[in-house]
Amino acid sequence: MIEVEHLSVSYKAGRKTNIALHDVSLTVPKGTVCAVIGPSGCGKSTLLKVVAGLIFQYEGRAQIDGEPINPRTMKIGFMPQNYGLLPWKNVADNIRLGCRIKHALTADTDREMTALCARLGIQGLEHRYPQELSGGQRQRVGLARAFLLHPDILLMDEPFSALDAITREEMQAVFLDLWQASGITTMLVTHYVEEALYLGQQIVRMSAQPGSVAEILDNPLSGSSEKRSSPEFFAMGQQLRAKIKAMGVQA
Amino acid sequence: MNKGEIVLRSYILGAGFLLVTWWGIALLMELPIVPAPDKVFMKLSHVFLPVIAIHGAYSLWRIAAGLALAILVGYPLGVVMGYFQRTDRYLAPLVYLTYPIPKIALLPILMLLAGLGELSKVIMIFLIIVFQVVIAVRDGIRTIPEETYYPLYSLGASFMQVFRDIILPASLPKFITAVRVAMATAVSVLFFTETFGTQYGMGYFIMDAWLRVNYLEMYAGIVVLSLIGLLLFGVIDLIEHYACRWQHR
Numbered sequence: 001m002i003e004v005e006h007l008s009v010s011y012k013a014g015r016k017t018n019i020a021l022h023d024v025s026l027t028v029p030k031g032t033v034c035a036v037i038g039p040s041g042c043g044k045s046t047l048l049k050v051v052a053g054l055i056f057q058y059e060g061r062a063q064i065d066g067e068p069i070n071p072r073t074m075k076i077g078f079m080p081q082n083y084g085l086l087p088w089k090n091v092a093d094n095i096r097l098g099c100r101i102k103h104a105l106t107a108d109t110d111r112e113m114t115a116l117c118a119r120l121g122i123q124g125l126e127h128r129y130p131q132e133l134s135g136g137q138r139q140r141v142g143l144a145r146a147f148l149l150h151p152d153i154l155l156m157d158e159p160f161s162a163l164d165a166i167t168r169e170e171m172q173a174v175f176l177d178l179w180q181a182s183g184i185t186t187m188l189v190t191h192y193v194e195e196a197l198y199l200g201q202q203i204v205r206m207s208a209q210p211g212s213v214a215e216i217l218d219n220p221l222s223g224s225s226e227k228r229s230s231p232e233f234f235a236m237g238q239q240l241r242a243k244i245k246a247m248g249v250q251a
Numbered sequence: 252m253n254k255g256e257i258v259l260r261s262y263i264l265g266a267g268f269l270l271v272t273w274w275g276i277a278l279l280m281e282l283p284i285v286p287a288p289d290k291v292f293m294k295l296s297h298v299f300l301p302v303i304a305i306h307g308a309y310s311l312w313r314i315a316a317g318l319a320l321a322i323l324v325g326y327p328l329g330v331v332m333g334y335f336q337r338t339d340r341y342l343a344p345l346v347y348l349t350y351p352i353p354k355i356a357l358l359p360i361l362m363l364l365a366g367l368g369e370l371s372k373v374i375m376i377f378l379i380i381v382f383q384v385v386i387a388v389r390d391g392i393r394t395i396p397e398e399t400y401y402p403l404y405s406l407g408a409s410f411m412q413v414f415r416d417i418i419l420p421a422s423l424p425k426f427i428t429a430v431r432v433a434m435a436t437a438v439s440v441l442f443f444t445e446t447f448g449t450q451y452g453m454g455y456f457i458m459d460a461w462l463r464v465n466y467l468e469m470y471a472g473i474v475v476l477s478l479i480g481l482l483l484f485g486v487i488d489l490i491e492h493y494a495c496r497w498q499h500r
Contacts (some may be wrong), residue, residue: 052405071407088420089496097416101406129497155405179445218397 002028002051002153002187007060008044020046022210023060028153028202030065031183033222037190037199037240043211044189045157050080051187052155061161064153066164073104074208077151077184079160083142085130091141092126098149100235109148116144120174136167156188158193172198176223193237193244197221198228205240207247286467294378295471302456302468303475309451313369314437317376318430325381326426327491329388330418339389348383354378356441358447367448380433387429391422424498427491431484438480453479 009021028034032147033120036044050062053071062069064076072245077098078084085094089219097115099105117123120140139160146154159175160168172195179186199210201222207214221227221236270288295303332339332346358375364434365371395417402412447456453476460468492499 049401052401053407054401054404073403073407076405076407077492078402080401082398084398084402086399086416087419088495089416097402098406101403101408101412101416131497 001030001065002034002185003061003063003066004047004051005061006104007047007050007062007095007129008057009043009050009055010104019210021050021058022201022212023209024206026213026216028185028187030185031177032201033186033188033199034202034204034239035188035190035196036204036206037193037196037244038206038211039208040191041211042206042208044206045173046211047206048078048155048157048187051153052076052244054078070094073152074153075149077144077146077149077154079154079156079159080144081161083138085141085145085198087130089123090127091133091151094130094141095144095148098145098151102149104149112216113144113148114146119178120144123193125209125216131213135163136171139163139171143175143178147182147184152183154186156186158189158191168195169193175199175223180223193240194228197233197237197240199223203240205243215243282467288472291467291470291474294467295474298468298471299475303453303472306451306453306456306472307475307479309449310441310445310453310476313372313441313445313452314376314434314479314483316369316373317437317441318380318434320377321380321384321433322430324377325384329385330392330414330422332385333389333392333422334418342492346382350382350386355370355443356446362448372441372444372449372452376437376441379437379440380430382427383433384426387425388422391425392418395421404481420497424491424495427487427495431487433488434483435480438476438483442476 005025007021007024010017010019012018024043024047025225029172036047038044046055050058051064051069053069053074053076056069064074067074069076086097089097092113095117095240096105096109099109114123117126120143122137122140122144125133125137125141128142143157146156148168163171166172166241176199188199190199197219199222201221202211203217203218203219205215206212219236221230221233227233273288277285327340332342354375357378361371361374365374376467399417399421400413403416407429408416441452442457445452446458449455453472457469457472457476459470460466
């Protein structure tokens with residue numbers, strides 16, 4: 001479970017103090033996916049960084065399973081926008097990185113990795129380097145790393161944004177398949193309305209200047225490709241899009 | 252034809268080109284100060300083992316010792332300056348103030364302080380290489396985008412883990428380039444220092460042959476010095492090939 005209460009983050013740029021997040025509160029129940037959506041500059045990446053333990057100067061409270069966030073004692077899986085693959089490590093070493101840092105490499109790890117690679121369709125690429133892969137393949141390697149670690153929580157920053165539309169839909173389905181098997185508490189940031197509706201059981205809509213939560217809604221349409229082609233899905237998408245657009249005009 | 256064969260062939264071509272040029276100049280000038288290569292290589296085959304080898308060994312050891320010392324001091328310093336930006340603020344002025352001092356101008360002082368023997372020569376080479384290593388490693392680490400660290404930070408990685416998985420591999424290419432660039436300077440400076448206070452080393456051998464007006468031996472010495480350079484560059488290239496494999500894909 002991720003709990004964020006009255007979270008405010010500001011940073012100094014020269015003499016000015018910019019407020020990135022103002023009084024943000026939200027809860028992601030255990031075993032659910034929360035999609036954070038909003039216009040650019042609404043602080044959604046900052047929010048993710050606080051939960052990932054990358055920003056530790058903030059006001060308010062941020063907790064994972066009732067404990068203050070601490071990357072050393074917790075297993076936080078963080079997937080940045082560029083997937084965070086290290087160019088000097090081959091695919092296998094990149095996938096194992098999380099487990100290695102956490103000293104969780106066992107005899108089973110390699111077996112599990114092989115199975116995971118097969119499921120993600122990247123078997124046979126283990127000895128390649130990230131720059132030899134396509135965008136979709138890198139995304140799959142990033143997912144393999146995240147899921148091999150069995151993290152307490154999984155955080156993804158615009159995970160599918162860099163992909164073309166067809167690959168993106170394919171990868172969303174791949175993610176959902178893995179997620180449904182593991183049930184890891186997940187928070188993902190996106191600017192695609194369809195992505196939020198398809199993946200998030202809970203959708204947090206944020207507004208900009210200063211970044212704050214505008215609306216939290218439960219989404220009954222997540223998690224299946226049948227619902228994705230339903231009229232309700234389309235209608236809700238239009239509604240959400242209109243709201244985000246309206247905010248952009250106000251700002 | 253594999254990669255190794257291509258490299259070998261281009262080296263043979265390069266050496267051949269230099270030899271032909273040398274030969275042409277020797278034939279044109281017909282002076283004893285520019286002997287033809289065949290005579291020089293004949294001489295080399297006679298004097299290499301009994302005379303030159305020991306000088307070459309001395310020169311190689313001085314370069315290796317100076318280089319090892321420079322890496323031992325320069326690499327950690329570069330890492331500290333590149334990763335901890337606050338230390339850089341205090342250390343950078345020190346480096347920038349001392350870097351432009353022509354190290355060769357310090358040779359008389361060094362020889363007074365460290366003696367005429369091995370130590371002053373090794374320190375000289377160390378001084379030439381260390382600055383380039385420090386700057387290259389620092390700048391190499393500075394160019395690592397902040398996001399590269401994020402996955403490790405959010406995993407709670409220790410500094411040693413960050414060093415092993417990010418800092419070391421990311422700074423390696425620039426570090427190796429710096430050593431390569433500094434190596435050429437080091438060899439020329441070594442030559443100079445070996446003309447003082449020693450009876451061993453390629454510098455001594457070449458100058459001695461010159462003073463004895465033994466041009467064939469002098470040229471033989473120059474050829475050996477060039478081969479030592481080739482050996483050093485070859486070793487560096489080989490290390491880069493294996494250590495930075497990911498860059499060549």
